[in-house]
Amino acid sequence: MTKPMSGKTIPVLEVIEPGLQTTVQDYPGRVGMQSMGFFPAGPVDPLAFQTANLLVGNRAGTAGLEIPQGRFQASFLHDCTIAITGPDADATLNGEPIPGWEAVPVAAGDLLACGIIAGPGYRRYLAISGGIAVPEVFGSRSTFLVAGLGGLDGRALEQADVLETVETREPRVLRRVPTSLRPSYTDHWEIEVLRGPHADPDFFSEEGYRDFLDAVWRCDLSSDRVGVRFNPRRLRWARASGDIAGGHPSNLLDSSYPLGGILAYGDVLTILCPEANTSGGFAVVATVAHASFWKVGQLRPGRDSVTFREVDLAQAAGLDDRLEHALDARNFDRL
Incomplete structure (x- = not known):
């Protein structure tokens, strides 16, 4: 039922402000389980989620974070590459604005802060190179809040949670989604x-x-x-x-x-x-x-x-x- 991560894992992120209901998700989630009473979980916006992973060099379905309303703060414990997708990011790294829909290198000790989404849209997604290292449950790392399984102990993130990633030595290739391929948001x-x-x-x-x-x-x-x-x-x-x-x-x-x-x-x-x-x-x-x-x-x-x-x-x-x-x-x- 539960399958641990393969490969060496390292602490990569400590949660300072978890926001409304930030969860670990992967795509397409827990498929093939509907006859047993499980919808797949996974991201509610699979386009933004998969794009974030591709930007940092992960497979499209690698585990990342879903952040509703956008409010989130965390400090990084290891060098990595991140990408934030979804509505206008209003995100900063060490107080300096960083772009959305673009890969951004970060170093140990850096502080990421995302404000509340003021304009159109509702969910942002954060991908980290190597992915979020949590055990697979029924073939997926997605959090299923209703059933209390998957993700990090089957729950939304809380202050002081530490997330791990799979250590990777892949060279960094920084990418950006051209404006023509980005979705537009409205009310x-x-x-x-x-x-x-x-x-x-x-x-x-x-x-x-x-x-x-x-x-x-x-x-x-x-x-x-x-x-x-x-x-x-x-x-x-x-x-x-x-x-x-x-x-x-x-x-x-x-x-x-x-x-x-x-x-x-x-x-x-x-x-x-x-x-x-x-x-x-x-x-x-x-x-x-x-x-x-x-x-x-x-x-x-x-x-x-x-x-x-x-x-x-x-x-x-x-x-x-x-x-x-x-x-x-x-x-x-x-x-």
Whole structure:
């Protein structure tokens, strides 16, 4: 179940200010475990997370840190290379500003400080050359807060925590993501979705599904790594009830849920995030396209709004091609 790190590990970072809920994550997380009740965990914004790792010379899925709201401080205990991705970094090293989306060399004794994200976006990611050295649990180093496993003792980071990295003697190659490949952030998002599996005409009426696409959905303050919840609104269904599954038309006999599924819990919609339930008895009216899921990780609870745009499988595949291009380190600038 638990697999220790291979290779020599060394202390690399001591947490001074852990922020809101900073966790160790890797990508794609704990895959293949849904039948046992585990969603994969991992970063809610896989684009920014993988890019940070590529910038410091790691594999894209190497363990790093997810930092919601951006506030974080740490001192370095060993020379290494770091990269911060996500919304505008507002980060300093020893009091001097450092750029985001760019590899930055650091030395033992350096102090990193990240301020609260003031503008659009919600999560930043910090990668360290060599990766964060925590044991694998069920094939992943990702923190699953709901289950209390993975990461550092299954919890968010706390003050005075010391993280280790795998010692590497690889030569430093500093890279920067060109502006043209960096995602843009906003407080009103358009997110691409595929219809169903429980859409019209069996669950939503045709008018109800059109309402779903036309509406502006406000992110609820209770959103987290389990799900992004939206303020409730009256939905138009194709049936009066769930029959034997329950009294509300969103009810159905239990079935599995997809990551990124948009769940209708009565008249409340929720995007299922990396720590959500794997199954249940409610309709999934649409599913976020794989290449667009990074946007879900940047939705600010209580502030941002969303409209959904339906795409077909061919269009979703085209979005995947664009994502792969953005994650090809050969397209990065060398410093």
